Amino acid sequence: MARQQQSEKCASHKPARMGRASGILLFLMLALSASVVFAQAPNGGAAPRSASDPQAADTKGDEGGSIMLRWTLSPDDSAGQVTGYEIFRAAKPDGPFQSVGFASRGSARFADGSTDDDSAYYYKIVTTGPGGSTETAVIGPARSTAEWFNSNRANVLVIGLLISGAVLYYIASARKGKKLFIRRIAGLEAVHDAIGRATEMGRPILYIPGIQDMDDVQTVAGVTILGYVARTIAEYDTKLEVPTSRSIVMSTARETIKAAFLSAGRPEKYSDDMVNYITDEQFGYVAAVDGIMVREKPATCFYMGAFFAEALIMAETGNSIGAIQIAGTAMPAQLPFFVAACDYTLIGEELFAASAYLSNEPRQLGSLKGQDVGKSIAMLAIAAGTALFTLNQILRVEWFASAGQWLKNLFIVN
Amino acid sequence: MWMEHPGWVLFGTWVAALFTLGIATFLYKDNPVYKFCEAVFVGISAGYWFVSYFWQTLLPKLGYPFYAGVKTMFVGPAEWGWLVLLIPGTLGVMMLLRLVPKAGWIARWPLAFIVGYTAGLRLITFLQSNAMTQLQNSVQPVVRYDASGQFLGWESFNILLVTVGTFAGLFYFFFSQEHKGVFGRVARVGTWFLMITFGAAFGYTVMGRMSLLIGRLDFLLADWLHLIR
Structure with a gap:
């Protein structure tokens, strides 16, 4: 009974207590919101005047x-x-x-x-x-419109003209008979040996120009190298197979090989059957190339162009049949696989240098020399910019930072 | 859609599973099952891409706009913008002339156009995205301090490493100079940087491939055999 009275007493006090608690809570909330408003809006909460x-x-x-x-x-x-x-x-x-x-x-x-x-x-x-x-x-x-000259990218024009000028200068020098030195590239030295090996073994050479279309510069480089390889093959009278994954690459490869056989004085040896279109589908293409490898057992496999996930699958299959493998790509994610599974690998820009190196032709050698000028400019800019910013950090002289920023701005693309 | 019928879904799962196993038999050696799966895969995908190009590229980018443009000549108001489509259209027809033995040489012109425009267009793209952006990000102080003047050792070391790696890499890709003497030693450092990078990329990509394998096993064991949930 006493307990019941106690509980009734508590119950009768509850609404009053709750009311007090609610009041305190409301007061605290109002005070808090007011403090937030006053902290953020010194004008007492009025909207700012318009721009x-x-x-x-x-x-x-x-x-x-x-x-x-x-x-x-x-x-x-x-x-x-x-x-x-x-x-x-x-x-x-x-x-x-x-x-x-x-x-x-x-x-x-x-x-x-x-x-x-x-x-x-x-x-x-x-x-x-x-x-x-x-x-x-x-x-x-x-209304927005496109201008004929994008002045925000004038620096791209200047740098492009500098490099192009250097290329033209070296091409002219090469044509005048000046000997241009190009360092030895091991992977390309092996091309002749690899073709010779296939000839001696009486087995075909497989050439894969990547899986991208002709609007990829790596494919262009791959097809250019194919021209040189095809010319040597024509001289050695070896069998060549070029499966492609793009129809335009097939057409270009056929024209390239035909021209190579013609220049080697063996046009009668050329056949359209050397180049075949398989499929645009990445793994369908790989399945077919792997099949060609295990059935025809080429003595030499070239992989020159743009590759993706299929790189390791093809290179591993080529390795398993004991073929000499020479690869070249500028795809950073696939280079490790080629380095691991192939005998020689052309890394990045070596792929683009290959055609100049192999042909020894003045125009291409001049182009390569011109690109080296571009790299020299890049190295000088990085060295100077890094030195200026570092001196600013150490000596706290603002001029160094301003000069470094000016140099950096030359390479900012808007 | 009739293809969403459970019977068809089950049929599709069985076909996909059997073809997966058929392609996987290549791990043992080349065999008739693999040859069959390979031929089906290549044939279907080649046909699929042909249809895909026809409906998703040829018609929407050339066929339909060309038709709409020609139509304005008759039902007005006449528009002339469609005339530009004659250029790719003509190049396409020239490419097809390869099928005519006596006119096959004409197909070289569109090929020359493709290669030429690719080289010109990509020169600028690469100059901007690869060379200039890379250069811009490489120019930074190799010694770092925080706002209170405290030397940031680890951050400075990282930047120094990147700068040295960039320099040494550029030395390696310099073709006008034989890799001998000091130049050769710096280029060798560049080779080390490249190989360490490749090693790291190799491991990273292998992990990615493992996830692809797990995905395929998951399909076989869960979707097909219902052995796991």
């Missing part, structure tokens, strides 16, 4: 697809009442407007890089802050 003088115009000196917006900062920007400027865009002046980006506090410009050229766009800039937001009048129409 003014908004302008929208095509971004000059670009490749199109971009409209540049500029405005004068809100007078409340420096007072900390602005969090940023949200950019809204519409196809018509009366909307509907959609947000296309946000410029942080202190920014007075924004490049809308998602426009279709020659389409009309209307904008408004919404100044946002903890106390609310205000917006400018709608501006527009603005």
Whole structure:
């Protein structure tokens, strides 16, 4: 009974206690929210004044697809009442407007890089802050267009001209009879031996020009090297097989081999059957190439071009049949597999140097020398820039950082 | 869709599983089952890609816009932009002339166009993305301090290593100079950097391939045999 009374007493006190607790909690919440508001909005929670003088115009000196917006900062920007400027865009002046980006506090410009050229766009800039937001009048129409000359990339033009100039200079020198030195590349020294071995064994040579199309420079390099290999094969009278995974590569390879056999004085030995299209499907192609390998047992396998996951599968199968294997690719992820499974591997740029090295032809040698000039410029720039930034860190002299940044800016691509 | 019928799904699972095992028999040696699977795989995929190119490239990028452009000549207002499609269309027809023995030489022109434009276009792309961006990121101080002036040893060592590796790698890919003397020694350091990088990439990719194998085993054991869930 006493216990029951006690519990009733407690029950009668409960609403009162809960009411007091709720009041304290409400007071605390109000105090907390007020402190947050006052901390963030010194003007007592009012919306910031709007940005003014908004302008929208095509971004000059670009490749199109971009409209540049500029405005004068809100007078409340420096007072900390602005969090940023949200950019809204519409196809018509009366909307509907959609947000296309946000410029942080202190920014007075924004490049809308998602426009279709020659389409009309209307904008408004919404100044946002903890106390609310205000917006400018709608501006527009603005249209983006592509310029003939992208001035943002003038540095690419200058560097491209420098390297091209060096290439042309060395080609001219080579044509005048100047002897150009190219260092020995072990993988290419082995090409002759590998073809000779196949000839002695009476077994075919398998040449894989990668699995990409002719719009990949590695495939172009692979087909160029195929020309040299085919010419030697024509002289040695060895059987050649070139399975391809792209129809245009097949056509190009056929033309290349035909020209090589012609220049070797053996046009009658050429046959279209040397080059076959298998399939564009990566692993279907590999399945067929592996089948060719185990059935025809080529004495030599060349892999020159762009490769992906099929690289190791083919190189391992070639290894298992005891073929001499020479690979070349600029695909960083596949190089380790070729290095592990092949006898010789042309690493990265060696693939592109191969045709010049093998042909010893002045134009190609000059091109290779010109590229070395480009590498020299790169090494000098890295050395100078690194030294300047490091000196700035050690000596704390701002001039070094400014000079280093100037040098770095020469290579920034916008 | 009739293909979503459980019977067809089951049939598809069985076909995929049997072909997976058929291709896997190559691990033992070349055999008639592998040859059959290989022929089916190559034949179906070649046909698939032909149809795919026809419907996803040839018609939407050439056929339909060409037809729509020609139509405006008759039902107006006339538009002339479609005339540019005559260039790839003509190049395509020239490529097909390879099938005509006497006119086969014409097919060399579109090939020359493809190779030429590839070389020109990629020169700029590679210059920007590979050379200039790489260069820009390589220019940085090899000695680092934090805001309070404290020397950051590990970070400095990392940057120094990257810088030395970049330099030595560039020396290795320099073709105008024989790899002898000091130049040769620096190039050898470059070779070491390359080989260590390849070793790390090898291990990383093998792990990726293991996940592919696990995926295939999962298909066989879970989807096909229901031995695991």
